[in-house]
Amino acid sequence: MSSRSLPAPMPVAAAGEDLGASLPAKVRPRAVDAFPLALRNVTKRWRKNQSPVLQELDLALEPGSFTWVGGRNGAGKTTMLRIAAGLIEPEQGRAEVWGVGAQENRVRYQTLVSFLPAGDRGLYARLTVRRQLEFWARISMTRPGQVRRVVEETIDAFDLRELADRRVDRMSMGQRQRLRIAMTFLPRPETVLLDEPLTSLDTEGAALLLRAVRQVLDRDGVVLWCSPSGEHLDMTFDARWVLDRGRLVPG
Amino acid sequence: MRRPTSDASTAGHAFLAVMRRDLSIFLSYRTRLVSQILTSVFSLTLFYYVSRLVHVSGFKSPSSYFGFVVVGISMVGVMYSCFSIPELLRQELVAGTFDRLLLSPFGAVRSLMAMTLFPLLYSFILAASTLGLGCLLFGLQLHWSTVPLSVPAMALALLAFLPFGLLFAALTVVVKQGSVGTTWVIALLSIVGGLYFPVSLLPHWVQTAAKLQPFTSATSVLRHLLVGSSIGEGAGGALVKLAVFAAVLVPASTLVLARAIRFGQRRGTIIEY
Numbered sequence: 001m002s003s004r005s006l007p008a009p010m011p012v013a014a015a016g017e018d019l020g021a022s023l024p025a026k027v028r029p030r031a032v033d034a035f036p037l038a039l040r041n042v043t044k045r046w047r048k049n050q051s052p053v054l055q056e057l058d059l060a061l062e063p064g065s066f067t068w069v070g071g072r073n074g075a076g077k078t079t080m081l082r083i084a085a086g087l088i089e090p091e092q093g094r095a096e097v098w099g100v101g102a103q104e105n106r107v108r109y110q111t112l113v114s115f116l117p118a119g120d121r122g123l124y125a126r127l128t129v130r131r132q133l134e135f136w137a138r139i140s141m142t143r144p145g146q147v148r149r150v151v152e153e154t155i156d157a158f159d160l161r162e163l164a165d166r167r168v169d170r171m172s173m174g175q176r177q178r179l180r181i182a183m184t185f186l187p188r189p190e191t192v193l194l195d196e197p198l199t200s201l202d203t204e205g206a207a208l209l210l211r212a213v214r215q216v217l218d219r220d221g222v223v224l225w226c227s228p229s230g231e232h233l234d235m236t237f238d239a240r241w242v243l244d245r246g247r248l249v250p251g
Numbered sequence: 252m253r254r255p256t257s258d259a260s261t262a263g264h265a266f267l268a269v270m271r272r273d274l275s276i277f278l279s280y281r282t283r284l285v286s287q288i289l290t291s292v293f294s295l296t297l298f299y300y301v302s303r304l305v306h307v308s309g310f311k312s313p314s315s316y317f318g319f320v321v322v323g324i325s326m327v328g329v330m331y332s333c334f335s336i337p338e339l340l341r342q343e344l345v346a347g348t349f350d351r352l353l354l355s356p357f358g359a360v361r362s363l364m365a366m367t368l369f370p371l372l373y374s375f376i377l378a379a380s381t382l383g384l385g386c387l388l389f390g391l392q393l394h395w396s397t398v399p400l401s402v403p404a405m406a407l408a409l410l411a412f413l414p415f416g417l418l419f420a421a422l423t424v425v426v427k428q429g430s431v432g433t434t435w436v437i438a439l440l441s442i443v444g445g446l447y448f449p450v451s452l453l454p455h456w457v458q459t460a461a462k463l464q465p466f467t468s469a470t471s472v473l474r475h476l477l478v479g480s481s482i483g484e485g486a487g488g489a490l491v492k493l494a495v496f497a498a499v500l501v502p503a504s505t506l507v508l509a510r511a512i513r514f515g516q517r518r519g520t521i522i523e524y
Contacts, residue, residue, distance in 0.1 A: 046519065079519070087353055088519040110356045121347025126279040127272065138268035139357040141261045167279070183351075 034099035035060045036222040037084060037113070037191045041093035043246075044079055053079050054090070055246030061191075061222040066213065066235065069226045070251055071243035077226040078118060080243065081193045084224065085115035097191055111141065114189035118196040120176050122183075125169035129160050129179055132168065133186060140187040150186060158182035158208050173200040178208065185212045190221040198231060210235055265357040269365035270372070277369070287328075291381045292388070294324050298447075299389045309449055318392065318478035321385040323446035325378035326470050329405075329412065330437050330444075332374030336367055336416035337429030344427070344524035353512075353521065360509050363420055371409050378405070382477065394479040401476040407490065408469035410497035414504035421504070421511035427524055440466050465496040 038060040045052040053076040061067055071077050082088045084095045086102030086109050094101045102109040124132060133151045142150050155164050158178055168176060177200045184192065192213070198206055210233060213223050225231070230240065230251070240251035277283060302317040310316040340363065343349035352362040385391035415436070423429035441447065443457055444466035450458055461467045468489040474480035482489060515521030 044519065082519075085354055087350065087516070088521060089517045106358060107356045110354055110358070113354075115354055117347065117350055119347070122351050124272065124276065124346070124348060126276045131272070131275055135268050135272045136351065136355075138265045139352065139355040139362065141265060141356040143261060144264045147264075 034096070036063055036097065036220075037061045037193075037224065038096045038099075039080070039084060039093065040096065042080070042083060042090045042095065043092040044076070044083065044088075044090045052091070052246050054083070054243075056093070057246065057248060059241075059248060061224060062238075063220040063222065064217050065238040066217055066223050067225065067239045067241070068230065068237040068251065069224065069241045069243055069248065070228060070230060073228060075243040076246060077228075077243055078195055081115060081117075081195050081224070081226055084191075085113055085193050086110060087115070107141075111187070112189060113191045113193065114184045114187060115193040116180060116184040116195060116197055118199065120173055120180070120200070122180060123168045123176060126167060128165050128167050129171075130155065130164045132179065133183065136183045136186055142187065154182050154186045157185070157212065159204070174202055174205060177201050178205045181205075181209050181212070185216070189216070190219075192216050192221065192223045194223065194225045196227050197225065198227070207234075262357065262361065265361070266365040266368065269362060270368040273366065273369035277373070287377060288380060288384070291324070291328075291377070291384055295321065295381070295385055295389060298324065307448075309451065314390075314392065315478075315480075317385075317389065319449075319474060319480060320447055321382060321391055322474045322477055322480075323470060325381045326444070326446055326466070326473070327437075327441060328377045328381065329371075329374040329409070330440060330466065332370040332377075333367075333409070333412040333416040334419060334433040334437055335370050336363065337419040337423040337433055339366055339370070340420050340423050341427070341430065341524065344423075344522065347522070350522050359512050360505065363417070363508060364505065367413055367416060371413070375405060375409070391478075393477055397476040397479075401473055404469075404472050404476055404490065404493075407493045407497065408465065408473070410501060411465035411469065411493045413497075414500035417504035417508050421508040424508070424511040424515050424521070440464065443467065444470055446470060465493050468492045 039057055042054050042057045043052050044054040057080065059067075059080075069077055069080070079088075083090050086095065086106065089103070097109055097112045100108060124135075127135070130151060133154055134147060137147045137150050137154075138144075155161055158181065160179065160182060163171060163175055163179075168179065171179070177197075181197060181201075184194070197209055201209065213225075213235065216223055225237070241248040242251040298320045299317055302313040302320065307313075307316045310319065340349065343352065349359070353359045355362070382391065382393065386393060419429045419433055419436075422432065443450070443453070443461040443464070445461065446466075450461045450467060453461070468484070471480070471482045471484070472486055472489045472493070475482040475486055484492075512521065
C-alpha cells in the first residue's frame with residue numbers, strides 16, 4: 001500500500017508543528033511529514049529469488065493512535081515489527097521515528113521505540129524480577145538516580161510486587177509475559193510495538209496491559225499491535241489493517 | 252515525561268549493570284566457584300608431581316619448573332575467559348536476550364564489550380587464587396617485591412587479549428558458531444604461548460609464530476614479575492608489545508564487531524541462532 005492510500009492521514013504540517021511544540025528540542029520532528037512511526041516503501045525478502053515478505057509497504061502512525069495489524073501466520077507481521085523496531089533492516093525503504101532512521105541515530109531511535117517480541121523469550125532465567133527490571137532500566141539509559149524509583153513504579157504498575165524477588169525460571173508463563181510487558185513500558189517509550197502481547201495473559205494481566213497502552217496514547221505516543229486475528233479488547237483500535245502478500249489492506 | 256539519557260555517567264552505569272547481571276547469574280549457581288577451585292587444585296597437584304618426576308632442561312630445580320607452570324595454568328584460565336564471549340553471546344541468542352541488548356539505547360556493541368568485564372575480572376581472581384593455592388599447598392615461592400606490579404601488567408595483558416574474544420563474537424554474530432573455533436585456538440595458544448613448557452623447546456618456525464600474538468609476551472612478563480623467571484625480550488619490550496596489541500586490536504575488533512552486527516541486521520539474521 002502506498003502512503004497515498006493511508007486512511008485520513010493527519011495533516012502533515014500540523015503534525016510537525018503541534019508535536020514539535022510539546023516535545024523536548026532533541027526529539028522534535030526534523031521534517032514536516034515526520035510521524036511517531038513511519039514505514040516508507042519497505043520491502044524485505046529473505047532470499048533473492050523469493051517473493052518479498054513485505055512489498056513497498058507504507059505505514060504512518062499518527063500521534064495518539066492505536067493501530068492493529070493482523071494477517072495469517074507467516075504473513076510478515078513480525079518482520080514488519082522487527083524492521084519498525086530497528087532490529088533488522090529492510091532491503092529497500094526505511095523505518096523512521098520522527099523522521100529519524102535507526103541507522104542515523106540508534107541511541108535516539110531505541111530510546112523512543114520499545115518492542116515486545118512474540119513468545120516468552122528475552123528474560124534471564126536466573127535473575128529475579130527486580131534485578132531484571134533494574135538491568136533493563138540501566139541499559140535503557142535511565143538516569144542512575146532514577147533507576148530505583150522507575151523500577152518500583154513499574155513493579156506497582158504491573159502488579160509484580162509479590163513476584164519482585166522471585167527468579168524468572170520459577171514463574172508461570174503468564175507471569176513472565178507480564179514481566180516482559182513491564183520491561184517494554186518501563187522506559188516510557190513514545191512508540192510501542194507489540195507482537196501478540198496477550199499470549200498467556202489472564203484477564204488481570206490484559207487489563208494492566210491496556211492501562212499501559214492508554215497511558216502511552218494519552219501522552220500522544222503510538223501503539224502498533226500485531227496478532228493473527230482481531231482481538232476483543234476493552235479498547236477500540238483507531239485503524240485496523242491486514243498484512244496480505246506483503247501489503248497492508250484495510251482490515 | 253521522563254526521558255532516558257545517553258551521557259557518560261549513565262553509560263558507565265549500564266556497563267556496570269551488565270557486569271552485575273553476570274555476577275548475579277554466576278552466584279545463582281552455587282557450586283560453580285568451588286568446582287573451578289577444585290579444578291585448579293587438581294591441575295596444581297598434577298604438575299607438582301610432574302615437576303618432581305622428570306628433570307626439565309633449562310630449569311634449575313623442580314620447584315622452578317613448578318613456578319613456571321603455575322603461572323601458565325593461571326593464564327589458561329584467563330585465556331578461557333577471553334574466549335568465553337562467543338559462547339556467552341550464543342547463550343544470549345538462544346535465550347532471546349540478545350534482542351533486548353540490540354533494542355536498548357545502550358546498544359549491542361557496548362553490551363558485548365561490557366559482557367567481557369565479568370569473565371575477565373573473574374579470571375583475574377581465579378588466577379590469583381591458583382597462585383595462592385600454589386603457595387599454600389605446594390610451597391610455591393613468589394617474588395613478593397614485584398608481585399604488585401603484576402596487577403597492572405595483567406590488566407594490560409587482558410586488554411591485549413580482549414580483542415580475540417570480540418573477534419570470535421563477531422564471527423558468532425555472522426555464522427552463529429564460534430565456540431568450536433575457540434577450543435582450537437586455546438589449544439594452539441597453550442602450545443605456542445609457552446604455558447606448560449618453554450617456547451624455546453619448539454621448532455624454530457613455531458617460535459616465530461609465538462612472537463606474533465600477545466599471549467607469549469604476557470605470560471613471560473607475569474612469570475618474571477611473579478616467580479622471577481628470566482625474560483628474553485626484556486620486561487619493558489614485552490609490555491610495549493602488549494600495549495601495541497591493545498592499542499591496535501581493541502578499536503579494530505570493536506569495528507569488526509559493529510560491522511558484523513550491521514551485516515546481521517541487513518541480512519535479517521541478527522537474532523537467529
